[in-house]
Amino acid sequence: MNFSKSELLIKCEALGITKCLSKNKSQLVELISIKEQQILTNSTVAPLTVVTPTNSTVVLEVIPRFKFIDLFCGIGGFHQASLRLQGECVFACDIDEKCRKVYEKNYGLRPESDITKIDISKIPEFDILCGGFPCQAFSNSGKKKGFEDARGNLFENIISIAIAKRPSFMFLENVKHIKKIDNGNVYKHIISRINASGYVVNEKTIFELSPHQLGVPQQRERVIFVCIRADIFDPVKKIIICPPETPIRFDNILETDTNVLQKYKIPGELESVLNAWNEMITTFEVNENLSPTILCNEFNTIYSEDEFLKLPDWKQEYITKNKPIYQKYKTQWDSWYATHAQILCKKEVYGKLEWQVGKKKEQESIFNHFIQLRQSGIRVKKAVYFPTLVAIVQTPIYAKEKRYITPRECARLQSFPDNFVLHENDHTAYKQFGNAVNVDVVHYVMMNALNVYGMFV
Numbered sequence: 151m152n153f154s155k156s157e158l159l160i161k162c163e164a165l166g167i168t169k170c171l172s173k174n175k176s177q178l179v180e181l182i183s184i185k186e187q188q189i190l191t192n193s194t195v196a197p198l199t200v201v202t203p204t205n206s207t208v209v210l211e212v213i214p215r216f217k218f219i220d221l222f223c224g225i226g227g228f229h230q231a232s233l234r235l236q237g238e239c240v241f242a243c244d245i246d247e248k249c250r251k252v253y254e255k256n257y258g259l260r261p262e263s264d265i266t267k268i269d270i271s272k273i274p275e276f277d278i279l280c281g282g283f284p285c286q287a288f289s290n291s292g293k294k295k296g297f298e299d300a301r302g303n304l305f306e307n308i309i310s311i312a313i314a315k316r317p318s319f320m321f322l323e324n325v326k327h328i329k330k331i332d333n334g335n336v337y338k339h340i341i342s343r344i345n346a347s348g349y350v351v352n353e354k355t356i357f358e359l360s361p362h363q364l365g366v367p368q369q370r371e372r373v374i375f376v377c378i379r380a381d382i383f384d385p386v387k388k389i390i391i392c393p394p395e396t397p398i399r400f401d402n403i404l405e406t407d408t409n410v411l412q413k414y415k416i417p418g419e420l421e422s423v424l425n426a427w428n429e430m431i432t433t434f435e436v437n438e439n440l441s442p443t444i445l446c447n448e449f450n451t452i453y454s455e456d457e458f459l460k461l462p463d464w465k466q467e468y469i470t471k472n473k474p475i476y477q478k479y480k481t482q483w484d485s486w487y488a489t490h491a492q493i494l495c496k497k498e499v500y501g502k503l504e505w506q507v508g509k510k511k512e513q514e515s516i517f518n519h520f521i522q523l524r525q526s527g528i529r530v531k532k533a534v535y536f537p538t539l540v541a542i543v544q545t546p547i548y549a550k551e552k553r554y555i556t557p558r559e560c561a562r563l564q565s566f567p568d569n570f571v572l573h574e575n576d577h578t579a580y581k582q583f584g585n586a587v588n589v590d591v592v593h594y595v596m597m598n599a600l601n602v603y604g605m606f607v
């Protein structure tokens with residue numbers, strides 16, 4: 151991220167770093183990074199242990215720094231972040247039984263179910279309210295109905311709890327698209343409802359952050375609303391989110407246990423399909439343009455004008471745009487297709503290549519990339535980041551190793567620790583991580599905000 155020197159100076163001030171006026175930008179970034187590391191170390195729960203004279207280790211209780219509640223808790227992305235900051239969860243809720251089961255297994259706390267049925271007076275006292283409220287009503291992949299959708303109104307339950315319980319802070323998370331729904335009216339509505347309930351939230355306390363900015367190879371932009379109770383809000387205290395430039399690390403994510411990996415190998419049929427496409431990709435000249443989606447099963451289909459016009463628009467467009475690449479490599483396509491037609495016709499998706507990695511390079515291979523089988527085709531994406539995890543299960547394929555990414559790798563992509571107990575059913579685990587908030591992302595925002603408000607001094 152590119153921050154101006156003055157932004158970095160403000161951040162230094164917020165972190166209590168002095169004598170920095172004479173420093174250049176990279177020195178400031180380094181100082182910020184060191185300071186944040188210190189805060190992190192100070193704020194991470196280190197169970198206090200003592201060794202008794204009989205040589206047995208006794209774990210002393212850690213005194214929590216704050217109490218929090220975890221609304222729409224899922225599998226506890228916020229819980230993980232708060233634990234790192236030494237928070238204690240006193241209440242959680244999620245309507246999904248499978249999430250509640252995983253939550254209880256990991257944190258020893260049984261979440262309540264439907265937020266609309268909760269008796270607010272029974273929620274214990276707490277300092278911080280966390281909530282990644284359901285995003286289907288707001289996200290790009292949803293129907294974009296905004297507040298007309300009942301799930302959008304679940305946000306009002308957060309407001310009711312805030313009004314009744316008056317926590318010091320609220321950290322609310324949602325998809326970035328929330329800012330755009332209904333021309334920004336949903337976003338304005340959220341801000342005004344929070345303000346009306348006695349909390350300060352404005353452009354300076356709302357942040358956009360993605361795990362890739364913290365070194366995690368997943369691009370997943372999220373909006374985090376930091377809401378500060380009006381009586382403790384201090385305009386002088388500025389929360390500045392400028393993550394240090396952390397190199398992206400794949401090695402932290404990738405599974406290395408060959409026994410585990412064996413289970414996630416792609417089926418032989420799919421491997422043959424990918425091998426077939428790879429053969430054709432090798433044939434193309436370097437710099438060849440492989441977009442838009444190539445529909446190889448259409449090359450030799452003859453349509454009458456009437457039939458063609460009855461095809462969906464997208465198909466008409468692809469067939470037309472595929473003509474030059476077919477003509478250019480006609481001999482190769484035809485002999486390739488004669489060899490592989492049977493398998494390429496086996497499923498509709500096998501005959502559609504969505505090449506999203508730019509022009510063909512030297513040494514190009516489909517196996518250099520991530521692959522997702524989607525209705526629209528075999529989608530090939532650059533392996534700079536892992537594909538963004540989504541709740542709809544289309545498990546990405548790490549083509550280099552001809553295997554699906556594992557649930558544990560998904561956990562790591564969401565910055566959950568390796569001792570996190572996953573749901574025993576892989577599909578459920580994939581879905582739960584697709585829904586979760588990235589722990590590093592919310593931790594980074596919470597840590598900075600709470601630090602500015604003196605939580606870690």
Ligand SMILES: C[S@@+](CC[C@H](N)C(=O)[O-])C[C@H]1O[C@@H](n2cnc3c(N)ncnc32)[C@H](O)[C@@H]1O
Pocket residue numbers: 222223224225226227228243244245246249263264265266281282283284285304582585586587
């Ligand atoms: C975006 S996910 C939040 C995920 C969570 N932050 C995590 O890290 O796993 C939204 C969650 O809201 C839950 N939910 C939806 N409607 C609910 C309701 N009426 N009451 C409680 N939870 C609900 C869903 O089951 C889902 O787990």
